[in-house]
Structures are given as C-alpha cells and as structure tokens.
Amino acid sequence: MAVTLARARRVGCAAVKALLRFAFMVANNLVAIPSYVLYLLALQPLRALGSERFWYVEGVLFKWLLAMVASWGWWAGYTVVEWGDDVKAVSEDEAMVLVNHQATGDVCTLMMCLQDKGTVVRQMMWLMDHIFKYTNFGIVSLIHGDFFIRQGRAHRDQQLVLLKEHLEKYYRSRNRKWIVLFPEGGFLRKRRETSQAFAKKNNLPFLKHVTLPRLGATQVILKTLVAQQENGTLAGGDAVIKESKSKGLQWVIDTTIAYPKGEPIDIQTWILGYRQPTVTHVHYRIFPIKDVPAEPEALTHWLYQRFIEKEDLLTHFYETGAFPPLQGQTKAISREMTLSNLWLVGIQSLAFLSGGMWYCIFQYFYHCLF
Secondary structure, three states, X not given: OXXXXXXXXXXXXXXXXXXXXXXXXXXXXXXXHHHHHHHHHHXXXXXXXXXXXXXXXXXXXXXXXXXXXXXXXXXXXXXXXXXXXXXXXXXXXXXXXXXXXXXXXXXXXXXXXXXXOOOOHHHEEEXXXXXXXXXXXXXXXXXXXXXXXXXXXXXXXXXXXXXXXXXHHHHOOOOOOEEEEOXXXXXXXXXXXXXXXXXXXXXXXXXXXXXXXXXXXXXXXXXHHOOOEEOXXXXXXXXXXXXXXXXXXXXXXXXXXXXXHHOOOOHHHHHHOOOOOEEEEEEEEEEEHHHOOOOHHHHXXXXXXXXXXXXXXXXXXXXXXXXXXXXXXXXXXXXXXXXOHHXXXXXXXXXXXHHHHHHHHHHHHHHHHO
16 A cells, blocks of 8 residues: 555656646747747848848857757756767868657757757758648747758659758858758658668668668758868869868768667657656767768668668667777767756746747737727
8 A cells, every 4th residue: 555655656746747847848938939039030130231140149049949948858867978979079060960760859869969069059950850840849940941851752852852942042041060860761660660671672781770761861962062172172182271161061970869778768758757867878970071972872872881880889789888989999988968057047047038028028019009
C-alpha cells in the first residue's frame, strides 16, 4: 500500500510539473512569437534604409527565440555533450550541416547545442518538412527564410527546383552562413525498413541506426552555393586568398546525434519534461568542400560513406557509451555544452516584457480609435 501511495505521489507530482511546464510553454509562445513579428513590422523602415541591418536584428531575435526553445529542455535537465571536431573554428564560414534524424527532439537538440557557436544560429537556414509550416513556429521560419520541403516521389523534382530558387533568392541576400538538413528524408523509425530493403536490393550495407540518405537536396545546395574559390584557394589555381571568409560553402559538417540506449527525445518530452534528465551526445566531423565530389555518382557514394560512418559511430556509442577517438587521437575528447541560466532568464523576461508592451500599445490605440 505504501509503495502504491508513494508511486501515486510521484505520478501526481510529474503530472503537475508537466502541466505547469505546458502552461509556461503556451504563455512563452503567446508573447514571444507575436512580439517577434511585431518588432519586425515596426522595423520595416530600417529594412528600406538597408536590408543588412534589418536582417541582423531579425537574426538576433531569431536566436533568442531558439534559445527559449532550448531553455525548455535545459531546465528539464536535457543537456548535450559534444565530441569530435570543434565546429566553433568554422562558425564564421559558410557550411552545410548534415544531420541524422531520429525524432522531433533532434531539432531542439540542435537549437540548444548551436547557441554557443558565435553567430551561427542567427545566420543559419533550416530545411525542414513542410508540416512544420503549420506549427506555432511556422510564421517565424517563414519570415526567417527557412525552406519547407514536401516529401514523396510525386513532389521531389518540383521541390528541388523550388529549393534552388529559394537559395538563390534568400541565402546570400540575408547573409546566411550555415544550412542545416536531414538527408535521410524522415525519421529513422519510419524509413528504416524501406532503406534496408533498398540496401539489400542494391548490395549496400545493412544499416540499423541510420538510413541511406537521399541525394537531391544535398546536390542542389552544393551546386547553388559552392563558389569557384574554396578554402583559400582558387579552383584550378594556386593563388591563395587572404580573406578566410570567402564566398561560397567552405565546409560540410557531418553531425551525428546519439541518445542513451537509442531512445530519442521527442518534442512532447522536451516541452513537458516527464523524462528523467538525459544527456544527448553530438559528434561533429568537418570536411573541406574541396573534398566533396560534384558528380552525382561520386557524390552519392561520398554521402553513403558518411552515413555508413554514422552507423559505425552509433554502434560504438551504444556499446560503450562514448564515441571513438578521431583519427590521430588515442582518446576521444568530449566537451560539455553549457548555457547561462542568467542569460536564459534575461531572454525569457524580455519576451514577457515585450508581450506586455505590445498589449499596452494595442490597448492604447484601441481606446483612441473606439
């Protein structure tokens, strides 16, 4: 009986905590997202004077919004440990980020672990499933210039054309630096069986922890954003460019997300916090763009190799609880990613103060007009 009562208490406390967290998330969205939109509407004259300043301000607001999402997980005890290459070294360069996809929490994890990577978050572009357009965050992503892609063979060719047009119109004009995509084209649990059947038919490796990636979006991004100069060297020449931040993609960042016991965090867990504190592990490997082939067949092979390597990384992680060391290292080095609670509280406070300010402004004009 005592055990039952103790368990009932724990369940009750967890339910109350989840309800309070949900209420906070709803309030957070109700003040932060409209404030983001209204600030940008108010700043339209600045856009007319110079779009660069406008998109700088928009990027700062965008980063703060993503920090709010990160705070929901951070305060629930969902933290990140990073492995592999240090991506801060290329945070000011243009890069394409390839990520394995297990659940909706992957996006939240990236929102958290990229917060301390300089200007990356405010200058990044996301490729995401079109269904996200209809979520509460859809209006923010639309304004920021993210691309919503429809999955399925029937839409594939048209979507790739639209992606190319979108990149040409928005990527450089808004001074974007990193572009994030999930080449598998869906969650692991949904695509694994189909991917394994395709691998068997085409004599490709049998993968359990990732699926074989799709080429289309990656190829369009490379064709559209890779410039003639690469990593300080003119393509086909020996002249060294002193400017380290050259035009065009400079790097591909192969990012592998691993959850303890292979149990991913979804967005509901991130919001409600009913799962015990969890450490998510993120592994980075950086490739110079000059090492990435341009021809479709060679690019397909290169991309497959990255996900075969991800499979090996994840297998090692699930067996040992750690990623293997990089080539040339004798021991794998991990880095605990941290966020400042004071900074997060400051951003949340600004969001609620902004919501109150806009409410007062609307009330004032309403009484003046009516």
